[in-house]
Amino acid sequence: MHPWYQLPTAITRFIADASLTADDIGESPCSVYRFSKGGENFFLKTSPPVLAPTTYSVKREAQALQWLSGRIGVPELVAVVDNEYGEAMITRAVLGKPLSARIEAGQPVSHLFLEALRQLQGIPIKDCPLHAGAAIRLKELEYLVSKGLHDQEYVLDQWPGLHDEQDLLRQLRATMPEEDLVFAHGDLGDSNLFVDANDQLYFIDLGRAGIADRWMDIAFAHRNLREDVSGKVADEFLKSLPYVDEPAKREFFMQLDELF
The missing domain is CATH 3.90.1200.10 (Aminoglycoside phosphotransferase (APH), C-terminal lobe)
Known part of the structure; x- marks a missing residue:
């Protein structure tokens, strides 16, 4: 994953001292990690700048989650931020x-x-x-x-x-x-x-x-x-x-x- 210092501040603040576990299911070039906080499960997903124009873009996926919320069952978007190192978002794990x-x-x-x-x-x-x-x-x-x-x-x-x-x-x-x-x-x-x-x-x-x-x-x-x-x-x-x-x-x- 990105070195900790490369993640946007809003992301590191939310994760705090939670332990990240790599989630390597799927074939996406994005990095995905699971973590727990306050008894709930979350996912961190990041994409590098070179993928910004593609459907691998984390910001694009966040836009999809926002638009689909209330229309079908999708993960709740907790945060989405970008900086010079790429894009990052946190979502709440779905049920089932x-x-x-x-x-x-x-x-x-x-x-x-x-x-x-x-x-x-x-x-x-x-x-x-x-x-x-x-x-x-x-x-x-x-x-x-x-x-x-x-x-x-x-x-x-x-x-x-x-x-x-x-x-x-x-x-x-x-x-x-x-x-x-x-x-x-x-x-x-x-x-x-x-x-x-x-x-x-x-x-x-x-x-x-x-x-x-x-x-x-x-x-x-x-x-x-x-x-x-x-x-x-x-x-x-x-x-x-x-x-x-x-x-x-x-x-x-x-x-x-x-x-x-």
Whole structure:
């Protein structure tokens, strides 16, 4: 993490003498730490200045949390501050456990993904200040690749004809979809969706949230089910949707995600 002296004063004052524990779940280049204070659990998340123009920006995620508060279940934003060393925010931990815990226990989760999509896509987007459409995300990816900040452990041989980052970027430019815009989480998976004992949902890691094509979140949920549950369950999930499947869009968003 940042040396203690690099964190904004408002952040260090809140943490005080609490002990920080690294949280390395997920693949984000941001640093995340858990800590407890006054019997409550919190998270500290920081991002360096080079990520400020991207959806990894902590300030962008804080904006998403502020806008979504009262609309769906999201972490409470306690503080967000930036300085010359980067951006930092503190959030209060949400209730429940990640959906991955139910998958590991062999419990059904497709209905919870469907409910998550219903809640997300039901949010009116008329006044939403967050934009995460395909063109914006592709521009972000081009920036990350130009800086060498993209995921280096990508696998492109699942798509014939794609061999390196530039091949993928050309493919994405050529297959940009016509978008059916809704509100999207942007990284909807079993580690970013929490559920309590009453099946109440809470969404975390909302840096990529915003107005985007409805098939982005569907593609993530479908992949999650296919890889961690079964292909049969994943296919049944698609058939449960209230609209006809669009495989080309799902493939576009999976390709777009490969270098993140």
